[in-house]
Amino acid sequence: MQKLVDGIHKFQSESFSQDQKLFETLADGQNLLALFITCSDSRIDPNRLTQTKPGELFIQRTAGNIVPPYGSVFAGEACTIEYAVMALGIKDIIICGHSHCGAMGGLLDPDSIEQMPAVKEYLKHAEATRRIVNENYKHLTDPAKRLTLTVEENVLVQLESLKTHPSVAAAVGRGDLKLHGWVYKFETGEVFGYTPEKNAFLPVEDVEPATPGDRTLPPI
Template sequence: MQQLVQGIHRFQREQFSQDQKLFETLVDGQHPLALFITCSDSRIDPSRLTQTKPGELFIQRTAGNIVPPYGSILGGEAATIEYAVAALKVRDIVICGHSHCGAMAGLLTPEMVDKMPAVRAYLQHAEATRRIVEENYSHLTDPAKRLTLTVEENVLVQLESLRTHPAVAAAIGRGDLKLHGWVYKFETGDVFAFDPDQNQFLPLQDVTSPVSEKQRTLPPI
């Protein structure tokens, strides 16, 4: 805790004073560039990753960057998504998974979360991810590769769940919103994006089409 307190003092003394005018302008409201949905994992810093300033990124964090389908839980996730799209009028939504995701490891190995009933229940919203990996990639036995594939498949599954939210579906229909699927490899700094034309994750700089422009199909086995 002392490290956190010292960090606040350092922020107030150094960074806030440098950007005070920026923070003062935020009193008038926020106009974020995108809604960024990612995992709660402490190894991910969305603002640092995207090099965005306060007011530029609306962030939602959940275990495994899970987006429960609309109506299954009318809680913080649905409210955040609806507010970002309907009130803040974001033009883009990114769902960003990451390497070595503990939630996805728990999805593949249920005994890891046996004593965490809330986590186990929440992971049910990624059941489609588990079934896709189990039934279509049974030949993939290497644990590291299997986890990486699960992280990627889960991003795509959660993008489909995102489409069930009425505000999202309506905005996509009007052409006002685009969806993007990313995976961040934090140990190398690489970011991969799903390319609907190639039907696979590619380095971010090589992808030009958002996922929302085409329906996703299952990658070849």
């Protein structure tokens, strides 16, 4: 805890004073580039990853970067998405999974979360991910590769779930909103973006800006 308090003192005496004008402008509102939906995992720092400043990313964090389908849970997730699209006029939404995801590990190994009923219940929103991996990739037995595939498939499943939110569906239909699927490999710093044309995750710098479109699930 002391490290956190010391960090606040350092922020106030150094970082804040260096960027005081920036922080003062935040009182006038946000200058948002995207809604960034990612995992609660502490190893992901969205602002550091994207080199963005305060006021530029609207961030939503949930276990396994899960987006419950609209109407299933009227809680923080639905509220954040709706507000971002309708009140803040977000033009891009990114769902970003990551390597070594504990939530996806629990999805593949239900026994490991048996004593965590809340986690077990929440991961039901990724049941399609589990079924896709178990039924379509039976040949993939290597645990590390299986987890990586699960992380990727879950990003795509959650993108489909995101489109069940009326505000998102309407904005995508008007061409006012674009959806993006990313996977961050934190041990190497690499970020991969999904490209529908090749049905694959490619280095994000090689992925053309996304246009609204559907992805058929499950994959062949």
